[in-house]
Amino acid sequence: MYPQAAVDYLVSQGWNLQHGYNEYRWGGYLIWARIPVFIDGRADVYGDAFINEYVRISHIRKDWRALLDQYEVEYVLIESTSSLAVLLEETAEWEQVYEDGVAGVFVRSRN
Numbered sequence: 878m879y880p881q882a883a884v885d886y887l888v889s890q891g892w893n894l895q896h897g898y899n900e901y902r903w904g905g906y907l908i909w910a911r912i913p914v915f916i917d918g919r920a921d922v923y924g925d926a927f928i929n930e931y932v933r934i935s936h937i938r939k940d941w942r943a944l945l946d947q948y949e950v951e952y953v954l955i956e957s958t959s960s961l962a963v964l965l966e967e968t969a970e971w972e973q974v975y976e977d978g979v980a981g982v983f984v985r986s987r988n
Contacts, residue, residue, distance in 0.1 A: 879906045880980035883954055887912065887982060890974075895951035898934065903954070903980075915948070937964055953983040 880903055887893045893912045904917020916923060916931050923931075934941045937960055945953075955962050957976050965971040965983045975982035 878979050879903065880954060882977050883975055883980035883982055884910050884912060886975045887952070887954065892952045892982070892984065896949045897952045897954055898945060898948070898950045899954045900956060900959075901931065901935075907954075915950070935959070935961055937961055942970070951985055953981075955981055955983075957981045 880900075884893075884907065887897075896915075897913070898915045899907055901916050901918065904914045904919075907914045908917060916927075920928055930944050932938075934944050935955075941961075953961070953965060953971070957978055957980060962973075962981045962983070965981075966973055970986055971983040972986045973981055973983050
């Protein structure tokens with residue numbers, strides 16, 4: 878399943894023009910939809926160090942926040958049921974602005 882409705886939402890709100898973080902397996906779909914990606918299935922293009930950083934974010938390692946800051950990520954497009962989605966729902970730093978059972982979109986809180 879692809880995040881078609883979530884991508885439509887990103888575009889309608891202009892978030893697609895910001896730096897985002899996305900699920901690895903959705904990268905190809907985002908490229909097809911002309912959305913810049915954080916990562917996609919071409920692991921060899923990104924290199925081991927970057928793939929490791931992606932994993933540290935997705936698996937909520939100690940430095941996940943710092944990595945999102947380092948890459949100036951303004952929105953996160955992830956599976957609705959992922960551990961990262963659950964964590965982002967609980968933090969004041971991020972606000973969930975979209976969810977449809979497939980994908981959730983979180984943006985940096987401006988409060």
